[in-house]
Amino acid sequence: MTAQRVAFVHVDLDDLWAIAACYGVSVPHEMAAHVYRDAIPRLKVLFEEAGVRATFFVVGRDASDAPRAALLQTLLDAGHALGNHSWDHNLNYRRLSEADLDADVSRSERVLKEMLGVVPRGFRAPGYGASPALLRVLAQRGYAYDSSIMPGPWGWVFRALDRRMQRQAGKPDGGGAKSQYSNWGEAFGPLRPYRVDQDRPQMVKADSPLLEIPAATAPLLHLPFQAGVSMRMGEKYFRTLLRSFAWKPGMPILLLFHGADLTDFSQVRLPFFRKAGFFNIPVETRAGLARTFLEALKERAEVVTTEDWLE
Numbered sequence: 001m002t003a004q005r006v007a008f009v010h011v012d013l014d015d016l017w018a019i020a021a022c023y024g025v026s027v028p029h030e031m032a033a034h035v036y037r038d039a040i041p042r043l044k045v046l047f048e049e050a051g052v053r054a055t056f057f058v059v060g061r062d063a064s065d066a067p068r069a070a071l072l073q074t075l076l077d078a079g080h081a082l083g084n085h086s087w088d089h090n091l092n093y094r095r096l097s098e099a100d101l102d103a104d105v106s107r108s109e110r111v112l113k114e115m116l117g118v119v120p121r122g123f124r125a126p127g128y129g130a131s132p133a134l135l136r137v138l139a140q141r142g143y144a145y146d147s148s149i150m151p152g153p154w155g156w157v158f159r160a161l162d163r164r165m166q167r168q169a170g171k172p173d174g175g176g177a178k179s180q181y182s183n184w185g186e187a188f189g190p191l192r193p194y195r196v197d198q199d200r201p202q203m204v205k206a207d208s209p210l211l212e213i214p215a216a217t218a219p220l221l222h223l224p225f226q227a228g229v230s231m232r233m234g235e236k237y238f239r240t241l242l243r244s245f246a247w248k249p250g251m252p253i254l255l256l257f258h259g260a261d262l263t264d265f266s267q268v269r270l271p272f273f274r275k276a277g278f279f280n281i282p283v284e285t286r287a288g289l290a291r292t293f294l295e296a297l298k299e300r301a302e303v304v305t306t307e308d309w310l311e
């Protein structure tokens with residue numbers, strides 16, 4: 001038998017304030033950390049029961065807050081890894097200069113080190129906003145991998161879904177100008193992890209110090225292999241995509257969660273979250289689907305952290 005395929009589980013820990021900013025709404029101060037408080041304990045139990053260790057991508061500003069750092073510590077204690085998800089989840093990440101990116105990435109790094117003693121080895125840009133400048137910064141700062149490039153042509157679908165949620169909530173111009181999700185230049189890059197040419201991010205460069213692990217994209221149609229999208233589209237979507245990895249033998253499978261996937265939004269008394277479809281799926285239903293996804297993933301691959309796999 002050939003060596004077993006590996007799978008990674010990643011979680012982008014966007015707290016409620018960051019989710020709200022994506023849709024151009026604001027949340028009262030006392031609710032800003034709701035995702036951390038509500039979802040981290042639930043994710044911890046979910047992964048413990050499934051016997052899975054994951055990498056959680058952390059927004060530095062959240063880790064600078066002692067109660068949230070304590071929640072992150074519980075993840076470290078359970079054997080999970082932490083990656084860097086920028087300092088404050090700027091949604092125009094793709095447009096920042098190299099100097100601004102270096103300041104942003106390093107500020108988040110410092111907080112992770114000070115609060116948790118962690119030196120992150122991986123990075124994911126807010127809104128999948130990768131750029132040559134970002135990859136140069138990560139390579140210079142000694143990161144082992146970036147996982148920001150979403151090699152699918154579906155960026156426009158995500159943007160359209162976001163706009164629909166904004167309309168449902170009566171916020172037609174919600175987030176304003178954003179550069180989230182993949183653009184055409186990235187749509188047809190490799191799906192496998194590859195040594196990335198910092199100047200041409202969809203190209204392989206054998207001696208590059210930085211590994212690009214494309215963000216959760218399935219073979220064939222290059223659809224997003226994400227828990228939240230699968231919760232909306234249904235179990236069949238998830239299983240169809242999982243099967244499609246058979247077309248890429250040996251390629252690691254990356255399944256991406258977001259903190260929101262396991263958050264109970266019924267306590268969030270804001271019109272936007274009441275009206276928008278996804279947030280109204282009961283959290284028990286979403287947790288049940290997440291368990292199903294992890295069990296199915298484990299039938300096809302050995303789930304390891306990206307950090308352990310890199311060793």
Ligand SMILES: [Zn+2]
Pocket residue numbers: 012013014085089125126127
């Ligand atoms: Zn994010």
